[in-house]
Amino acid sequence: MSQTWDAALRARGYRVTPQRQLVLEAVTKLDHASPEEIFAEVHQKATGVNVSTIYRTLELLEQLGLVTHTHLGHGAPRYHLAAEAQHVHLVCRDCGRVTELAPDAAQPLVTALDEEHGFETDVGHLTVFGTCRDCRRTRPGPGATSA
Amino acid sequence: MSQTWDAALRARGYRVTPQRQLVLEAVTKLDHASPEEIFAEVHQKATGVNVSTIYRTLELLEQLGLVTHTHLGHGAPRYHLAAEAQHVHLVCRDCGRVTELAPDAAQPLVTALDEEHGFETDVGHLTVFGTCRDCRRTRPGPGATSA
DNA sequence: TTTAGTGCAAACACTTTGCAAAGTA
């Protein structure tokens, strides 16, 4: 589980470049980071690298199945290693905290959607918005009390 | 359930304008449309209306609790009437089709997240990505067959 | 050497802003 990535590139005729390595490292280190964050990280180690390279590389790495992305709300997509276990994201609307959950948390939903709608859920991209435990304590929350 | 919206505006000191009515009508008619689609719809009926007005109006209507938005993947946010029953979105990665489901489809998930993580799910914003029945038929799908 | 990858700058899509003119109350 060390440098298989460069084999993955070469195997498909792509070249191994420092930029690609840096991007992959940044994705690994940051975990669900946005392209901009990845850029910042890479830029720190190699000032010359351009944003467009970040985007192009992310696209390539995703295509190769090395990384994936999810959408955590408004902003930019978030990238993480595909090798990492799939996980469900819990995003708190109040504090913005992102929690990762084992995919089986969604199992009942997945099963229900499959059986009732023939829909095959992509669990790795499942993001649930709401209010986390801490924020619910702090303020009653929109779901508990209504008008 | 007819023109309560104009009362909602006036009650808060906002003015009732044709633009606002048109935007609300477009949101109602189109259902989970992007700002651009709403713009197109409004523009058809009143050529003079500007995009910026669409954005400003959507923001206002959302703030007033008349409409809400969700993110259905990459693109622009999607707006729909808040008055409409909450629903879960199923988005097919292949054909892009969006299916609306009654929120109780997610009930087991909601309960599990609440009990196990103290997380209060915002069901109305829940979007599930995956492959729909038709597309699964057409092509094996990434979940069924692997390498 | 050959061909793929990169930096750069310009182009893009989407959204926001300032301001003067127009419209609601």
Added chain:
DNA sequence: TACTTTGCAAAGTGTTTGCACTAAA
């Protein structure tokens, strides 16, 4: 009339593209 809302045009984000140069194989 007084003050909100709009249209317009320009400025901002975040992302993509064309092209000549650089570098991997």
